Amino acid sequence: MLKKRYDSTSSFKAPSRALSFVILLSTYQIIAYADDTKTLPSLVVQGETITQLNKAASTGSYLGLTPLETPASIDVITREAIEQRGDTKLVDVISRSTGMTGIGHNGNGGQDLSSRGFTGVNSVIRLYDGTRQYGGAVLSFPFDTWSVDRVEVLHGPSSVIYGDGGIGGVVNVIPKKPSRGDIKNEVKLTVGTDDTRRIGLGSGGAINDRIAYRADLSADKSNGWIDNGDSENITFTGALLFDLTDNLDMKLSYAKGKQEPVRYFGTPLVNGQQIKALRGNNYNVEDSKIQFDDQWAELAFNWQASENTNATSKFYNIESKRDWRNTEQYLYNSVSGLIDRDGQTQISHDQSTFGNTSSLSNANVIFGLKNKTSVGFDISTTTFQHTNNGYTGASSSVDLYHPQSGNYIYSNSPLFIPKYRNKAEQYSLFMEDQLSLSDQLSVVAGIRYDHAKVTRKDLTTNQQTLDTTFNNIGWRLGSVFKFTPSFSIYGQYTEAADPVGSMISISNPDLDLSKGTQYEVGLKKTFWNESAEWTVAVFDIEKKDLLTRSPINPSLRVQVGQQSSRGIEATLALPIAKDWYFDGNLAVLDAQYDSFTDNVGGSAISREGNVPTDVPERVANANFSWNFLPNWTASSTTRYVGKRYADNANSLKLPSYTVSDLSLHWSATADTRVTIRAANLFDKYYFTTSYYEETQWLYGPERSFELSVHHSF
Numbered sequence: 001m002l003k004k005r006y007d008s009t010s011s012f013k014a015p016s017r018a019l020s021f022v023i024l025l026s027t028y029q030i031i032a033y034a035d036d037t038k039t040l041p042s043l044v045v046q047g048e049t050i051t052q053l054n055k056a057a058s059t060g061s062y063l064g065l066t067p068l069e070t071p072a073s074i075d076v077i078t079r080e081a082i083e084q085r086g087d088t089k090l091v092d093v094i095s096r097s098t099g100m101t102g103i104g105h106n107g108n109g110g111q112d113l114s115s116r117g118f119t120g121v122n123s124v125i126r127l128y129d130g131t132r133q134y135g136g137a138v139l140s141f142p143f144d145t146w147s148v149d150r151v152e153v154l155h156g157p158s159s160v161i162y163g164d165g166g167i168g169g170v171v172n173v174i175p176k177k178p179s180r181g182d183i184k185n186e187v188k189l190t191v192g193t194d195d196t197r198r199i200g201l202g203s204g205g206a207i208n209d210r211i212a213y214r215a216d217l218s219a220d221k222s223n224g225w226i227d228n229g230d231s232e233n234i235t236f237t238g239a240l241l242f243d244l245t246d247n248l249d250m251k252l253s254y255a256k257g258k259q260e261p262v263r264y265f266g267t268p269l270v271n272g273q274q275i276k277a278l279r280g281n282n283y284n285v286e287d288s289k290i291q292f293d294d295q296w297a298e299l300a301f302n303w304q305a306s307e308n309t310n311a312t313s314k315f316y317n318i319e320s321k322r323d324w325r326n327t328e329q330y331l332y333n334s335v336s337g338l339i340d341r342d343g344q345t346q347i348s349h350d351q352s353t354f355g356n357t358s359s360l361s362n363a364n365v366i367f368g369l370k371n372k373t374s375v376g377f378d379i380s381t382t383t384f385q386h387t388n389n390g391y392t393g394a395s396s397s398v399d400l401y402h403p404q405s406g407n408y409i410y411s412n413s414p415l416f417i418p419k420y421r422n423k424a425e426q427y428s429l430f431m432e433d434q435l436s437l438s439d440q441l442s443v444v445a446g447i448r449y450d451h452a453k454v455t456r457k458d459l460t461t462n463q464q465t466l467d468t469t470f471n472n473i474g475w476r477l478g479s480v481f482k483f484t485p486s487f488s489i490y491g492q493y494t495e496a497a498d499p500v501g502s503m504i505s506i507s508n509p510d511l512d513l514s515k516g517t518q519y520e521v522g523l524k525k526t527f528w529n530e531s532a533e534w535t536v537a538v539f540d541i542e543k544k545d546l547l548t549r550s551p552i553n554p555s556l557r558v559q560v561g562q563q564s565s566r567g568i569e570a571t572l573a574l575p576i577a578k579d580w581y582f583d584g585n586l587a588v589l590d591a592q593y594d595s596f597t598d599n600v601g602g603s604a605i606s607r608e609g610n611v612p613t614d615v616p617e618r619v620a621n622a623n624f625s626w627n628f629l630p631n632w633t634a635s636s637t638t639r640y641v642g643k644r645y646a647d648n649a650n651s652l653k654l655p656s657y658t659v660s661d662l663s664l665h666w667s668a669t670a671d672t673r674v675t676i677r678a679a680n681l682f683d684k685y686y687f688t689t690s691y692y693e694e695t696q697w698l699y700g701p702e703r704s705f706e707l708s709v710h711h712s713f
Contacts, residue, residue: 051533051573052076053526054486058130059152059172060161061444062359062374062432068524069434071444071478071490073098073155073537073569075585079176082145084625085637086663086677086706088190088198088220090143090151094171096621097153098569099587100124101641103614103689105698106290109140109322110261116156116541117565117591118168119614122499125158125166128173128255128296132162133318134353134382135424135504140322141257141294142173146188146200146218147237149176155569156539157496157518159474160446163378163428167498167516167543175255178212178241179204185713192706194229196222212241224262225702227282228405232260247304259292266696268330268339269652270400276685277401279699283339285395286405289325294318313358322349325408327395329693339400343693344393344409346416347386351504355380359430370436379427384504385459386421390414418459422466422504426452440482447475450497454506468509472497486526494518500547500559512559516543532574540566548597563612565591579627589617598648607648614689618642618656631667636660646690646697654697657686675708 053068060067060074067074075097087093091102091111103119104110113124121136128142142148151173158166183205190198197220204214215238223230235257242250263284267274300314329343359376393411398404432446449472456466478492497513499506522537546561567590573583596607611617619642625635638660646652663677683703690697 051526051530052078053524053533053535054530057152058174059127059170060154060158061434061446062161062361062376062430063372063434063444064361065434065444068482068486068488068526069442069480071476071480071492072520073522073535073539075153075155075571077151077153079149081583081623082148082151083710084633084635084663084665085623086661086675086679086708088145090145090148090173093145093148093151094153095639096623096637097151097171098155098571098585098621099567099589099619100153100169100171101614101616101619105689105691106261106263106265106324106326107138107328107692109138109292111139111143113168113171114614114616115168116539116567117563117589117612117615118498118541118543119612122165122502123168125162125170126173127162127170129175129253129298130172131296131298131314131316131318131357133320133351134355134380134426135351135384135502136165136499137351137384137502137505138322138349140259140292140320141296142175142235142255143257143259144218144220144233144235146202147175147216147235147255149174155537156520156541157474157476157494157516159450159472159496160430160432160448160476160494163426163448163450164452164470164472164474164497164499164503164513167496167514167518167541175237175239175253176202176204176214176216178214178239178251180206180212180241182206186710188708188710190220190706190708192222193704194223194225196220196704196706198708210243214239225704226262226264226280226699227403228284228286228288229262229264229282231262234258249302251298251300251302253298253300254296256295257292258294259290261290261292263288263290263326264698265326265328266330266691266693266698268332269695269697270332271334274687274697279685279702281401281403282405283327283330283341283398283403284405285327285341285408287325287407288327289323291323293321295320308363310361311359313356315356316354318351318353320349320351322351323347327408328691330696331693332400333397336397337400338397339403340397341395342393343391344389344395344411345391346389348388350385350387351382352384353380353382366435372434374432375430377427377429380425382424382426382504384422384424385418386505387416387418389416420456420458420465420505420507422454422456422506424452424454424504426450442480444478444480444492445476447473449473452503454503456507466507466509468506470499470503470513472513486530488524489522490524491521492519494520498543500545511547512545514543514545514559516541518542528574534572534574535570537569538567539569540564542594546593546596548595561596562594563592563596564594565589565615567591567617581625582623584622585620587619589615589619591615591617593648596648600649605649607650610648610650611645613645613648613694616642616644616656633665633667635663635665644689646694652690652694654687654690657684657700659684659686659700671712673710675706675710677706677708679704679706 101114158170185203188200200218202216206212219234237255239253298316303311324347357378361374428450430448436442452470476494480490482488518541520539526533542564545559548561571585620640644654666674686700687697
């Protein structure tokens with residue numbers, strides 16, 4: 001390891017301090033909770049789901065384990081928490097999770113994330129109801145929260161569960177599902193600043209003894225806080241659940257989303273600085289276009305063969321069409337004082353995936369010891385066609401403070417035509433097992449083999465230019481020891497892999513997967529009659545074979561780079577007094593390039609010891625709610641994100657920021673709730689990320705207000 005890790009000036013000595021903290025904390029808890037019957041009275045806050053550690057999570061294991069039983073760090077964000085905080089964008093919900101930050105922009109679909117020192121769709125996987133969109137070029141669905149039941153986040157490598165990718169973590173977005181109870185309906189109407197309008201409609205319940213359904217529709221429209229900032233989105237999710245027999249059910253699900261997001265690609269630096277007066281400026285052309293059209297269809301079977309044996313199989317089809325037409329690059333010209341616009345970009349994606357995931361789980365006894373086993377496979381075929389105009393052409397220069405947008409300039413050279421079509425055929429085999437050595441001690445192990453064949457056809461020459469395969473074996477070995485039924489300590493070792501780029505747009509046959517390892521130790525505890533909980537996790541991740549510049553020939557890219565991160569994450573959720581509730585989290589990270597080379601002016605420049613781009617080393621969230629009167633609740637959310645770097649040289653620093661939101665909720669009746677929300681209450685100027693052009697920074701939204709009415713019937 002590098003000297004920087006252990007230098008006394010280092011901001012965080014994770015290996016020694018953090019591990020010592022875990023050991024001391026566990027010792028204290030063993031003593032303090034030796035008699036677990038001596039607990040404080042339970043305090044319950046209206047409208048909040050307090051603890052999640054003892055509730056089964058579908059993410060992080062195929063065995064139906066609770067987070068308390070899983071040797072990994074898992075966050076669960078419930079529907080109640082989403083409603084309480086007022087988040088309507090899915091990225092905002094995910095960013096409430098420990099150490100997660102949104103780094104989305106229109107070039108990556110607005111959905112990219114940063115976690116544990118790793119960034120992008122290849123390193124932080126997104127699932128929809130347990131299914132991933134294979135390949136990872138751009139992720140554009142789901143995006144809205146109305147149809148979401150909960151969000152589960154597995155921190156750290158997930159290859160053993162979900163295949164290549166996800167070395168920083170995995171996010172599973174779980175939609176509302178059919179229920180076998182009485183039919184219930186809901187409607188939510190919202191109006192707000194910048195002529196924002198939003199509607200949500202939902203209905204679900206049992207049609208008869210054998211059939212249940214769920215359907216949700218949401219739409220929103222806004223003029224936006226930035227010039228030419230109008231947006232319009234609509235999404236639908238629906239599912240039918242059929243009880244074919246007493247132990248076999250079938251679920252047919254469909255989801256569709258259409259987005260026309262704000263066509264904003266950032267604000268350029270002026271002489272190396274951001275000018276606050278430019279905050280609302282949009283330098284894109286007036287007739288720009290961004291449109292994402294996604295649909296997910298699934299047919300799933302669940303067979304409870306016996307009390308201890310369960311089989312599942314789901315067939316899925318995912319279709320995505322994405323279109324961009326924009327001027328995306330803006331550079332301040334110090335001579336003319338104008339913004340020179342470049343990068344006339346026109347792109348179209350046509351992506352399709354068809355696959356099946358099946359598994360068999362069994363609970364049994366081996367040599368008198370309780371045992372759970374799951375085995376299964378995943379197979380899919382993905383095609384991806386990419387159309388572009390060569391990313392060439394410039395628009396007119398515009399005034400720095402008062403840009404006249406103008407229109408997109410079409411060019412016949414090069415033509416906007418299909419350029420290539422990639423096809424990825426993949427299959428995987430996986431197995432996971434939990435062996436209970438005693439009532440307190442269990443061992444959880446998993447292994448997964450992934451195989452992918454990727455071919456590429458150049459559509460301009462009608463020639464096949466790529467035919468390559470990727471293979472990987474990922475595995476995890478962990479153990480959980482329960483000091484008491486409500487307090488456990490765990491440890492795990494994981495080996496995983498990430499693609500060096502998008503698997504479905506790859507063009508270089510010589511590239512291989514980047515390999516990663518993780519060590520993690522943690523504590524999890526529920527207390528106060530399960531009305532409160534806390535967790536602590538310490539981890540060390542190392543990722544090898546990054547794509548970097550050759551120090552011998554900087555014009556060549558070679559797979560020799562290395563990146564690492566280590567840190568500590570903690571969560572706490574509890575009623576702090578009568579009618580008061582708090583939940584929050586903190587992540588402290590030490591991330592760096594151990595070996596990485598840039599090409600600067602034809603020379604190879606080492607970035608060893610630098611922090612990777614878009615990685616904050618400090619992230620914290622704090623949420624309070626107060627039932628100050630009968631049927632009245634005030635809640636606040638505060639988010640802190642530490643400084644990040646926009647370039648590998650760490651010369652462009654996006655400053656840290658703290659943003660607070662405030663909500664007031666009134667339960668007018670048992671079925672009607674009125675909410676007033678102020679987002680970015682103190683109107684902070686802050687930046688969420690930089691664009692592909694590292695001197696273009698994206699402002700976060702300015703202060704806004706919303707009024708919502710939610711009625712159930």
